[in-house]
Amino acid sequence: MFAKSKRTAFFLVVAGLLVLQAAPAQAQQTRRATTTGTRKKSKAQLERERRATLKRIQETSRILEQTQKQKQASVGQLNALKEKLTVQQGVIRNISSELKYIESDVKQTESQVQQTQQSLEQLRAEYARMIYASSKTANSYNRIMFLFAAESFNQFMLRLRYIRQYSEVRKAQAAQISSTKQRLSQQLTGLTVKKQEKSSLLSDQLSEKRNLVTLKTQQDQVVTKLSQQEEGLRQELAARQQAVSRLDNLIAERVREEIARAARAAARAAAAKARAAAARANASSGAAPTRSPSTTSRAATAAAEAAEEAAVERVDKVTLTPETAVISSSFAENRGRLLWPVAKGFISQRFGRHAHPVLKNVIVENRGVDIQTSAGEPVRAIFEGKVLTVSSIAGMNNIVMIQHGEYFTVYAKLRTVSVTEGQQVDMRQQIGTVYTNAEGTSELQFQVWRNSSNLNPENWLGRK
Template structure:
């Protein structure tokens, strides 16, 4: 109607061209709208997928947060348990330190007593020898005076010598001068002594023990060294060191503990944290066997090498171990240098 309402052919042609242009423009607009719709659809699909991914990530993050909270609670429980274990370890370490101090004090006391006793015995022996020598000299002087004064017939020399030997024997048995009580200065000197005054017997025992350095038999027939001699860092606690006066030898439950050398049982005692201990003297050397459950010997008894002196104890954790120490007078030695190879 718009075309046919034209007043002239030219107007008709213009209107036709206008309608065509208008139609083409509408088609282009429709194509642009379709393209825009397609792009919007693609963007919508992308946003939908992105939203799904974000939702999935959010769910994963929530799950991770829940897992982290669970892990944190478990970690807190573990930290609390470790703190309790650390407190237990520190308490155990302190108890062990106290037990070691009690054992050290006992060993030092027994060594001091033995050193003082040996000093007293040596002094008494010296006094006895001096008294015998003085009595012998006095008898010789009296015999010389009698022989020179002509107071009577002189006895034959053989008879005089026999009489002197008899008197010496009687004086050696009695020796009243040598048993005099010791003075305060002598007692103080005994306490200040730092090593045992050796008699021929104890000197032989010391020399024999020293000559077997590196060849002594182990105090148990089977086992291994679970803790070495000296200062070591604690296996669990940081910045904490432990000191071992001997070696701890872990072995089987009920294992027999043996003397490593001939000697005399000096001390048997019970010490908290160390169970029963046995201290054996070998001249001026001492060996200590701690953490024993039972003992088969008594104080003053002579024991030989490899003789059974007791059985090893087992602690609350089920560990059976004996602690072995070596002392020379009051000096603590490394037992690993004295024990032979298994």
Template sequence: MVIMLLAGAVSPGLAQRKRSAPAKSKTQLERERRATLKRIKETSRILAQTQEKKQASVGQLNAIQEKLVVQQGVIKNISSELRYIETDVQQTEGQVQQTRQSLTRLKAEYGRLIYTASKTANGYNRLMFLFAAESFNQFLLRLRYIRQYTEVRQAQAAQITRTEQHLNNQLAGLQEKKQEKGSLLNTQLSEKKTLTTLKVQQDQVITKLTQQEESLRKELVARQQAISRLDNLIALRVREEIARAAREAARRAAAAKARTAATAAAAAGRSPSTTSRTPASEAAEDAAAAKAERVDRVTLTPESAKLAASFNENRGSLPWPVGKGFISQRFGRHNHPVLKNVVVENRGVDIQTNSGEPVRAVFSGKVLTVASVPGMGTIIMVQHGDYFTVYAKLRSASVGEGQTVSAKQSIGTVSTNSEGTSEVQFQVWHNSANLNPENWLGRK
């Protein structure tokens, strides 16, 4: 992280264009709301730890701001759910109206059937109707008509019963939806009150921190020095690994060339002594090694190339280096949360988490470095072919240099500073190029 003081106000970066996303289902919204409430609980726990010191801190401000963002997401999610419920209520009310109209029509038709049947209600009238037939076929037709008429009347009565039951079910569902809507409205009101409280709390912390401007600037200078030491260490270890891999590749190439020459000499019947190393051949090998060391990337073996390719294929889906937490400081340049006209540049992401949280490797690889950097605590550097991941601000390490680690394996424990903030810095490098870790980590 590099800190720069600007003479004027910092011009904001270009806002990212919002892409229209497809509408989410009610089930998706409910699932997202549960996940968001879980994030609020995690953030509240982290915030409580920063408040134990009874003093305002940047870590406390970061936790409040994260909680504000999540809280706004909850309210937005509830608003979307309310729109779904309102649509359901309107559709159900329309269906209830249609069912009532159908029930009215069925009852009217049934009334006409009953009125007609009442005219032939006694057996004498039915017999007269049957025996008044002019032929036997007409008699059968009239008998079939009476039976069908009775069946239609019974079917009509059953249809009315079913329609009434359907109407009752619709009314019950409508009442349930209205109750759900009322409950969500109350929840939304409560969440908005919480949001207002958080904004007040945020303003109070910013006011307190503004009064500590001098100490904040001293802290920034100290952090700049610590990060410079970390940058130098990372650059040194990457250069050393590039050089080591280059020398190893040169040695392998020289050995392969010597084996080829020995095979050719044996086939020609020459004495093996003629193929022994000479000062000239040794000088050629040294020159080749020196030339190889001037490359700017790690020379890969087939095994390390496979590992690097696998790491690259997992771009955007790597696990987080801690199980719980949120990004408190993003990659790249951004304004200081309190100090005006101050821009900080972060080479990784800072993830604020719980005290004592285990730090995990995000991918399988080899531990390249375990070191202590003043101001950054213990740092661990893991190599994945020509990719490197860096974990800083650790209290302790549980792995050693040269050790092979697997994805999600615990490699250390996050440290907690004097202000009660527990934070790990995570970086991703490709050879000597610094990458944005957010493009590599999966969604929490």
């Protein structure tokens, strides 16, 4: 009877140990797989964004330094400070998001440590009970006597297996305790690393907030200085508006000319096709001409010219050939993914109507975007096309206009130009360099048109 109760107790102990071993480890593993997987991805994304933002800060800092070389405050300097402030605020937001993930990781790891410690205590207690039960059994009964007291050979083998399993479970329990202690040690080490990372991020956040305060102070100082130069700013604005008007007139004229040229070419091609068809019809019918060749030629020419003029008057968009239609379609398909015209820089003035950065109650209108960049920065074609115009306008310096089917891109405020009218250019091909004004501001005016319609370039450019 004692042997039977002993076996029953043994199997109950084994079952309990298996539950204790499997449940906590499996629960912790499942939790780690479900929570850490998504968190790692989000954290990695935050780290990539932080590196990209820090790169933007470095670029903006270099641009700001160039504008600060001049003693006098300028709108370009103010724009660079505003951009750096915006990016700096993004860095702080990014660090705050990283801190939230770190704090969540710390709490989760602390919870795992607590659970592992509890599991370890349970395993130790169960192991102690097993050792105690084993020692009691060893003192009360001799194992050999226990085996030979079996009533049959089958019972003998069962008792032998029982003794062996009991020993194996004790070994497994000891190994489980060792494994749990090792896991606990790793969790505690990980917790220390996470707390150090949190401390480092808090230090970075404090430093970036100090930088933000410094930038805001510099911005206020520049605004104050510029406010004292109101008359000069108004004169500068008037000169810019005149330059913008001249640029608008140039673009409109060149677009109209291209629309008319394409319409005439299409009309001439259609007239030639019609004359050829008529000649083939006459030749096949054997009909004698009713007019002299010269009279027929003059009449055909006059009719063709009239058709051309009529076509020009009716058409308000570029007539596409099969080749230019492909380029135009490809340009449209890349909306939102087009290359930036410069590799470095930021948008200092956006498209459309907006308030002047300093002058009160003054609204300025921008047909494109102004991109502030470094001195001498190369300007590149954002897409393949044909150079339609290379010109120069006071206040806008050199200008390059590229046609992409029925779309046009305009690059103004260039110091140098490296392409010629009629030249075919590829995407990324350098077309010139950015001009730097007397205040140290290097700025490109960039526009996008579809026929005679002005478009917002920000909707077409991809991420830099």
